[in-house]
Amino acid sequence: MHSDPFIMLVKVICNLYLFIVLLRLVLQLTRADFYNPISQGIVKATSPIVIPLRKVIPAFGRLDTASLVLALLVQFVTVALVVVISGAVIAPGAYAIYTVAGTLYHLLDLYFWAMLISVILSWVAPGANHPGAMLVGQITAPLYRTCQRFIPTLGGLDLSPIFIFLAISFLKQVLAPYSI
Template identity: 35%
Template sequence: MFFQIITFLLDVVVGLLTGICLLRLYMQAQRVPFSNPVGRLVFALSDWIVLPLRKVVPPTGRWDASSLIAAFVLQLLQYLLLWLMMGAGAQGLWLPWLALCGLLRVLLSGCIGIVLVYTILSWVQTRSPISQVLERLAEPLLRPVRKVMPLIGGIDLSPLVLLVLLQIAMMVLAYVQAGVLM
């Protein structure tokens, strides 16, 4: 039971920090200004790990590799801690693979969260700085689905389709991760 509690707490804390690093990467790639409350929160929670890495790995164009590396390192540290807690009996060669799968899981979960919150806020028509940021983050995700899926009765079902596709991607990722480890 103690191991399950530690695993859960590590998953929550490291998952949030990893998500913040990935959100920083995505916001920079989409040229979302960081002068809004979301941007300030992202900077406040990720500067401690991203800025030291940026001295070694400078950003290239719109992509900030140091944010991606920080997210991967956080996932790697999580699985390393869990591996050490289990007694380090099994080979640690799979730790980078587990970290990559964990990174992809956080990425997919973040996309699901962005689309869900964006969709809910679009129903209530709030005009706040957060809704504008979410719009700039969700629209590039929804655009490919909207090209394929027309409005049905004047209703945009592209968020629903994208959420289903993201859930399928999560299932495939879990299957691939389990298949490689077996």
């Protein structure tokens, strides 16, 4: 089912947009800098769909439910296109499982790459003022703070990224069979 190049092309295009939508969701949850040029680009890329959805779906606290619904819709469309193109037949309930699990999988993937970039930046450019570096720091800071509550630094050595990577990898392996 996954060897068809057309399926791969559909997945890449849909997953790129899903990545942008999930990034918008994460940026809002972490209260990242809205005036960052990268944030502005993400908002411009997703606003044509998110703004009409906001008129129908209200926000729930800090959670932008319109962005969450859009992410789920993009993943649902991805699943549906892959199923139709491959000629497979799945139960209607399986669409819901693949949609939710796939969205969570890609959210974990986003955090995996943000953590990796954060670790590399801490080695080569600590305290960098580049807009991308600042956004990565704002996205990963809540994960670091949460993990550092349980795992203190050892003589200036922060082990929290190791445990965060382990948790993300474990959860991704759990969700991998249900991700399209």
